[in-house]
Amino acid sequence: MSSVEIVWWIDLIWIIPFIGAALAGLVGVFNKRFSGFIGVSSIFVSALLTIPSLLMIIHDPSKIIVSPQREWFVIDMPLANTPQLVFRVGSYVDGLSAIMALMVAWVSLLISIYSLKYMEGDYGEHRFWLFFTFFVGSMLLLVLSSDLLLFIIGWEGTSLASYALIGHWYRDDDEITFVGDKDRKAFGKSMFFSPSHSGVRAIVMTGAADIGLLIGVGSMIFFGGTSYIPDLYLSSSLASFFRELASSGVLTLFLFITTLGALAKSAQFPLHEWLVTAMTGPASVSALIHAATMVKAGVYFMLRFSPIFISISSLAGSLAVSQTREYFIIIAVLGGFTAFLMATMAVVSRELKLIWAFSTASQIGYMFVAVASSGLIAEPGLGIVAGFSHLLSHAVFKAALFLTAGALIHVVHSRYINDMKGLASFMRITVFSAYLAALSLAAVPPLAGFWSKDLVVETAGIAGLSLIYVLLLFTAFLTGFYSLRAVGYLFMSSKESSHVHEAHEASPVMYIPYLILALSSLVIGFVWWFYINDFAEIVLAALPIETIHEIHMDPMVMYMSIVIALVSAFSSIYIYQFSKKEIYPVILSKAPSLEFLHRFLYDRWFINSIYYIVFVDSFTELYKTLGRYFEHLVIDNFYHSILTRFASVVSRGFRSIQVGFINIYLIALIIGFLIMFLIGMGVI
Template sequence: MDSSILAWLIWITPLAGALLTPIFAKIHSRLRDIAAVGFTLVAALLAAITALAVPARDYMVNWIPSLGITAGVLVDPLSLFMANIVAWISLLIMIYSVGYMKGEFGMTRYWFFMNLFIGNMLLLVLADNLLMMFFGWEGVGLCSYALIGHFYRDEPKHWVGSPGDKALGVSEEYSPTKAGMKAFVMTRIGDIALLIAIFLIFAFARTFNYNQLVAHVGDSGSWAANLARLGLLLPTALLFFGGPIGKSAQFPLQEWLPDAMTGPASVSALIHAATMVKAGVFLTGRMGPVFFIALSQFNQVSQFFGVIAWIGAFTALLAASQAAVAREIKKVLAYSTVSQIGYMMLALGMAGLSANFLAGYTAGLFHLLSHAVFKASLFLAAGWVLHVAESRFMDEMGGLAKAMKFTSASMLLAGLSLMGIPLFSGFWTKDAILSLSFLGGQYILYGLALITAFVTGFYTVRMLGITLAGKPSKHVEDLMEGGKHPHEAGLTMLIPYLLLAVGSLGLGLAYPLYSGPLTTYIAGTFSTTLYKFPAGISSASGLTDLLLLSVSTVVAVVGGAIAYLIYFRKDYVFKTGMNPIQRFLYKRWYLDAIYYRVFVTGLLAASRGLYRYVEQGIWNRLNNTIGRDIMDYSRASDQLDTQVVDRAANEVASYGSRLSNLLRKLQSGVTEQYVIAFAIGIILLLTYMLFVVGAT
């Protein structure tokens, strides 16, 4: 058997599982659940086997021969690195879902979209060309919309936002259906920009294939040169980056992700922590080297990669500051996800801004792996905390650590990795990004990233303190009085997030052992001579590295220590009365309200204005005037028709009738009279000819 079929089956298997889910549901719900997990397990095994046994190359088949378009799977280090992250973490989340979603309505729909999502995500990362990638890209967007709005009955317990919260008069509460639509619309903005860029590239390159784009990028008449000649190369690259901005929730399209927490915790872990929001990072990593080579020919590298780095650094700080005052546990994790993806974008931007492309590239991808593990653990554990506390608000939790030791330990381990505490995976990957920013001479970006590290330490310890430490809140006490005592999750839920938390620690402990080989493996993506940029890693002196490590660690610890003093030693009570800075952060910098005012309320007001002043004030009035004039014209035409045309026709007919009656009298029917008349006529004719014509 051709080994390449294994690579194809990685993404086909979950899609087949999605299509078969309704059939299994007809047979038995238990079979449906087991099969849904089973298809994900097969995809994960196929991804691992492909990484180990299938030769790296582009496996293509003809797709649209008339246009020279092929379909294919690209087996290379980057695609398999990402595919294995997606498949194996998805498997753990699917196992968790068996217990977490038990008894919920719409489970067939849930399993269908979960497997459909996994299949499209794997298609996205394995596709060898932009067109196939875009099918997967839009597929995960559709599934995200459906899964965010899974609880489409919009029961208040599934909403996000505090009741009555408003900013600039705009409600900050979102129902599942509204949140799903918001995510769908905001990500479409970036997708439109991405699609424009894809077709601009195809118009000049006549191919969507990644390797073919690289192969011809250095030619004098290449697609890049032709775009640059028209002044379109840099705009095309920036439009392309619009897709990752939307999908990975980066500024200015970041506002959809915090409200996407209306979906089940398993959905949040899968889509909004481990996989879909990483699609933008992956695509930037896939096409970033191509744009680096293209832009370097025209001295435009710094403009493009500078935009990536600055957006990443600003988004990281923006979202972290919002997490520091958030009331809902899943919103804290959502803001944290946006912030950590900002770190990844900063790393990929620094790849182009520094003298060492591969160092920034691998730093971003390593943090992607680290974040996928610890953030999935945090979301899954938070899902169980939400279930036990029967509330999404952290101030209605508290004191849960005593009854939920394993869950608390998991959240602590994953939280320490998020903070970047030594020995955890997040420590190494976050520090690599900060060090690269400093050593690359981007001191402002380094400062923003360092402040973000401080705030990250603060909000992580704050979340753990309010949720797990101290005394139980009144809400929890009321639940306990009603016989609902906090307890550990079942094994199908506990094992996945505990395994991920321990895995985050394991990745940190083993980092010195695998970082070098994994860097070499990822560098294999650029092993061909097509990629012409330095792939070696140069490091600063040991003392500088140690100082940078120490600074980032101390900053995170100080932030955590401040939060510990505030939230671990005191009972937390949410206060609506806030100082101006707290209120500014709590209201999300008013960005969400401004967007709503401008793009929703503003457009609605504009449409009402157009209806009132243009439709009714101009067009309707003009239509009425024209209609009235036409009616007057038709009445005048009727008068002309009846008084002139009809009367003339009638008169002509009357005279014709009289003439015919007169002529009828000459028609007697007597033959002799006709002969006499004929003779008279001949005589008159002869007379005329003799005397008139003859005389002439």
């Protein structure tokens, strides 16, 4: 099939950031500034190494590059076809992972340079760099690992780093780090989230769903007989496992459970809540983890595993194929619904980072629709290419948006867009980058966002998911609207906000990275048309599905997309950018009944409250009841009352035998003799 080349330095791409993280943590105890430099340089070296690996793939797309696979441990298995499970440590580079690693490494590098300035003087600066660099290492490990066990290790490493970085400002002492409005409650549940609380939410939601991931991946390793990813592509033992699952009718369920981890990681409904409150982290964290890389890990999972699911189920028979189709439809529905759900929340949100957070989950919904569609169309490669290209373009412009948001929030010392009115005249470069990236998000041609979103929508149409198709188009309208709304506030003139007049442009260490990212979105958009076919070939060459040599874009879809983008953009610009006052109070005065709709969307469809009431409150009651009845009455009682009383009763009882009269002792001796004699005779 494809040739394999063994290159020794591929492992360094993910090893070096780990070493950098350890060093940064150690050095940071003595000198906080220096830990930043160590972190950035390790990411830089890593990023440099991704370039030659990609060049090698481009040179021969059907080639796979692996690092020398070192055996880690072996489990002896009583299974008939595989006597042993061997787990190896190593990397695996094909088109998909090379391009993904390149994106991850370079975007991380730009964000880390930004962070040098952004996190300067912070009380946990070295801790930030420890976890930031550790995260980059884990993400690269996830992307490049050749072994499923390593993949899971990278996956969990990113969860850990995410938890630590979301809760970075764990002291909960600055209100600007919180998410939500103070004292706001929805159905009695507070909608004001602190960094420490958000960190726990993130790791609990993603961790709970990871159970599904472990079940699925574990089963695949066990029944496939191997944990080496390329060996799973055409594994016949895995195919027979799928056949068996399909004949019991549970293949859909199995595939869905496996994907639960990815759904949570990528913040899709119903596990989307953590991403919203994850905005308590620093802006660079939001940019890196919650826009560019970690949330994309779920999509990467889908990109890597959908071809496996498709090829294995086609080997496993028609029943498997139909159940796999069902699974893909479910994923597409979830993705599409999430896209819509999140866009509605973004439209009413007042916090800048929250808008971009909702937007991220929404756009990832698009990616899930695309990858899921690949399982439903005749040319699966199209879905893969659509999803992956949207992943890449979104990563670039969303990172720019978050970084600019960080700069803007810092300058006005407020996270609300209402306080940022009129900043455009003072921070030209920042606002320019933000505007450019927002246009890309709104899918205005010729920016990158337009092309990739267009391809996604088209794929959904080909797959025949008409409801999703319509939903995606409507969501595209909402997307254009809210993204231009957010940046529109920056141009609104206002006399109220005082901070704005002290504003000054951010330092070059901060603005150069996001300027580069915003311009990249423009450049990618320009060259997209020319390179998309080569891109498709590189990505699909080593995957077990057919390569696509030419991508056709349906002109109808393109026209519709352009119209939607321009209409939404212009309406938003009219309402926000060129207006002198805010529109919401005006609407409210005209139609008071819309207030409930606003509250419904602002409080995130009350989903958060529902979760807290159903899950958190029930368990709280459970543990309180258990505490009262079991812990206190049974366990404490046993150890502190019953056991002690038993011991002292027995002790005093035995002591009372010691009467002190020698006659009794003599009699006891005789009785003892009698008992021993009887025991010896076997009577007792």
